[in-house]
Amino acid sequence: MRYVLLIHSDPESWVHPMFLPCSPDPDRRDARTAAFDLLLREITDSGELVAAAALADPVTGRTLHPHGEVAPATDGPVAPVLGHVAGFLVVDVDSAQRALEVASRLSANSPVEIRPVMGLSGMEM
Template structure:
C-alpha cells in the first residue's frame, strides 16, 4: 500500500531539515535533539533497505511557488503556495508499506516538535486507494 507523508511547517525561518529551524525543536536539550535525529536517520536507512521508501524530496522556499487556478475560463497563475496560511508544505515522502498500521508507525516517527505531519493514502489513475 502506498502512502504519502507530507511535512508541514512554518516557513519562517526557512531551511532543511525543517526541525533545525523550529523554536520548539531548538528548545529541546542537545542530547534529545541528537537522539531524535539519529532515530530518524535510522528509520530512513531501514526504509531504504527494505524497499519501503519510494521517493522523498524537500521542497524549495514557499515564496518561490505559484498556484494555478481557473478564473474567467482561463488558467491564472498567482503567488503561492497557499492563501492566508502560516504553514506550508515543506516536503514529502512516498512510501510503500504492508498496510495502514506500518504507515501510521512511520508517520508517528516523522512527527516532531513544531511540525505537522500528514499521512494520506496514494490514489492511482482509477481513483482507488492502493
C-alpha cells in the same frame, strides 16, 4: 499500499522540520537528525521508501488559478495559511498501521498527514 506522508511546518518561522530541526540544544538537534537518518536507512533497506523530498519555502512557489481559457499564475501559495507542506515521503507498506508507525517517527516537532495514494482509477478507496 502506498501512502504519502506530508510533513507540515509553520510558515512564519521557516525552518524545515526534518533537515534543520529548530531546537537550540545541539544534543537534541543531533539526536533528531540521527533518528531521521536511521528511519530513512531502515525504510530504504526494507524497500518501503518510494520517494522523499523537502520542499522550498512556499514564497518561492507559484500557484496556477484556472479561470476559463486563461490560467493566470501568482507568486506564493494558494492562500494565506497557518501551515504548509514542507516535505513528503511516499512509502509502500503492508498496512495503514505501518504507515502510521513510520509517520510517528517523523512527527517530533511538526504534524504529519498520512494519505493513501489512489491508483489512476480512484476506485480502490
